[in-house]
Amino acid sequence: MLALRFPQHTWLEKIPASMKLVLLATATSGIFFVETLSIMVLLLVTTIAFQFLLGWQIFKFSLGLLKPLLPFIAIIVIWHLYSGDLGYGALIISRLLLIVTLANIVTCSTKTSEISEIIEKIISPMRLVNINTKAISLSVLIFIRFTPIVLERQKILQLAYKCRSGKRPSWQIIVPLILSIMDDADHVAQALKSRSTLRE
Amino acid sequence: MEKKIVLVSLFAALIAVLGLAPKVMLASGVPITAQSMGIMLCGTVLGAKRGTLAVLLFITLTALGLPLLSGGRGGLGIFASPSVGFIVGFPLAAYVAGLITTKLKMVKIFYSSLLGAIIGGIFVLYIPGIIGMSIILGKSISEATVIALIYLPGDLIKAFLCATLTQTLFKLRPADVLSRS
DSSP states (O other), X not given: OOSOOOSSOOGGGGXXXXXXXXXXXXXXXXXXXXXXXXXXXXXXXXXXHHHHHHOHHHXXXXXXXXXXXXXXXXXXXXXXXXXXXXXXXXXXXHHHHHHHHHHHHHXXXXXXXXXXXXXXXXXXXXXXXXXXXXXXXXXXXXXXXXXXXXXXXXXXXXXHHHHHHSSOOSGGGHXXXXXXXXXXXXXXXXXXXXXXXXXX | OHHHHHHHHHHHHHHHHHHHSOOEEOTTSOEEOTHHHHHHHHHHHHOHHXXXXXXXXXXXXXXXXXXXXXXXXXXXXXXXXXXXXXXXXXXXXXXXXXXXHHHOTTSOHHHHHHHHHHIIIIIXXXXXXXXXXXXXXXXXXXXXXXXXXXXXXXXXXXXXXXXXXXXXXXXXOGGGOTTTO
16 A cells, blocks of 8 residues: 555554644644754654654664655765764754654554545635635545556556667656556546536 | 546656656766656646646645655655755746746747746745755755755756656647646
């Protein structure tokens, strides 16, 4: 499934999504006021220890989620080695890791459907100003359903290009990929129209 | 109506797929993905309004937890990462790229979409991007600009490719290039 979830069930899933989001927002705003390195590191270690208590699988999974931050951490380290202010660099890095870890905990312990319910509630007043909220829900569904399909199609086009040219494809397959998307759009639109899905 | 909604959703999927494509390493060692070209294409092909909607759809669902941002990132953590300014700037970038492509009807679509991709997808995008990096990384604006400039050569190549792709699509399917139809 196309979603960021912990590999195991946890008790965190039972907490209502709205409460987790409010807690996260409060914590994230609060963290920006912490300017002492030792407190920041303590908070980070506590958060990581908390994940460890949730289970080894979850701990490993969560650390993996931090990997995309490595290039930025490298930039900060090099920068502060050069400027000599290593303490400040360490503060920035631990703040970054802390906030991203907290946000990941909320994301990975909350069902996508729960969050989309909250979104639906937030956008529902838009109906009053004549915005078709049904169209929004529908585009979310089409997006989630078609992303794996477009990805698969891209792989097929890459393979075909490789077979015919012997070279690794890069931008050459984007035009056929978009053309196929436009064909899909025709077919899906026809299906929606014939079922009058969008009529209020 | 239906066709436009579907096109918006499928272009959002295209942004995701372009971000998941294997990275190309620049000479400087900075990896670039085609994701930001997906943003430019949304603007130059779908036009300002629909391009922005496609990008908003993509960002909202990524923030909700789909790991679709380049490098497999997703979840609310993206708003705390150094890329936050770029992510917030994506819809704005698509809007400006689309606006320029549509408004400059008197020039060939290649040139209007190239200008749109450069002004929207680079200039307009880098402003919030640099501000975001300077806040999260604790750097001054000028220091953050230096870091952002590493991406400039790659983004210029992407703007050129975006213009070429938009022109080709316009030749093949003029009716589906909503920015000009």
